[in-house]
Amino acid sequence: MRVKICGITRPDQGATIAALGANALGFICVQQSPRFVDAIQIQQIQQQLPPSIARIGVFMDTDVETIAQVVKIGGLTAVQLHGGESVEDCQAIRDRLPQIELIKALRIRRTWELEMAADYTPAVDWLLLDAYHPEMGGGTGKTLNWESLQSFKPDKPWFLAGGLRPDNIKQALKLIQPDGIDLSSGVEITPGEKDLVAVQSLFAHINGA
Ligand SMILES: O=C(O)c1ccccc1N[C@@H]1O[C@H](COP(=O)(O)O)[C@@H](O)[C@H]1O
Numbered sequence: 001m002r003v004k005i006c007g008i009t010r011p012d013q014g015a016t017i018a019a020l021g022a023n024a025l026g027f028i029c030v031q032q033s034p035r036f037v038d039a040i041q042i043q044q045i046q047q048q049l050p051p052s053i054a055r056i057g058v059f060m061d062t063d064v065e066t067i068a069q070v071v072k073i074g075g076l077t078a079v080q081l082h083g084g085e086s087v088e089d090c091q092a093i094r095d096r097l098p099q100i101e102l103i104k105a106l107r108i109r110r111t112w113e114l115e116m117a118a119d120y121t122p123a124v125d126w127l128l129l130d131a132y133h134p135e136m137g138g139g140t141g142k143t144l145n146w147e148s149l150q151s152f153k154p155d156k157p158w159f160l161a162g163g164l165r166p167d168n169i170k171q172a173l174k175l176i177q178p179d180g181i182d183l184s185s186g187v188e189i190t191p192g193e194k195d196l197v198a199v200q201s202l203f204a205h206i207n208g209a
Contacts, residue, residue, distance in 0.1 A: 105138070114149075142163050169202060
């Protein structure tokens with residue numbers, strides 16, 4: 001299973017979280033977020049990481065050339081689209097950056113919105129489900145209704161996100177079996193400052209300790 005820890009802002013924390021067992025790290029490329037990091041900061045963080053770890057840039061409704069520039073400077077291996085990007089937008093990014101893994105996040109308010117996933121699967125590599133929040137784009141700490149996801153079986157692998165924490169991860173994984181999990185505020189002291197003890201506890205829970 002992929003385990004992504006998102007909202008990394010510091011090289012030392014990125015390296016430690018990779019050593020603790022994360023196989024993907026996320027960088028928030030959304031200027032309005034308190035977890036925002038620019039391309040140079042991402043470059044500095046990623047220089048401390050093992051080559052095997054996925055480096056995922058999180059964008060919201062960003063133009064394709066800006067994304068391409070951050071990918072290049074920051075050394076990203078994947079792009080997560082967390083805004084209102086259309087299937088055509090995803091395809092345009094895929095055409096511009098064919099070597100980059102593409103993840104489309106869907107912020108789910110009502111169960112029927114899961115049907116959108118089928119439209120996106122041909123254009124992306126992964127899906128990601130996050131909880132909807134009226135004022136915030138992400139990093140909200142809000143959980144999805146996990147029972148309602150039990151029949152969610154898209155044609156592409158998917159990440160479960162939204163309000164996951166060391167103390168609820170086992171319950172979530174008992175109900176559903178996503179291909180990856182994605183945590184941000186649930187392993188933080190303050191936005192952008194990760195709680196390394198909480199990250200350690202997360203891996204202990206996942207690994208059944
Ligand atoms: O974390 C942010 O600040 C953020 C801002 C804009 C778009 C996405 C953002 N984060 C994403 O939110 C989810 C998880 O959040 P949480 O665990 O509920 O705090 C994750 O996919 C992040 O990539």
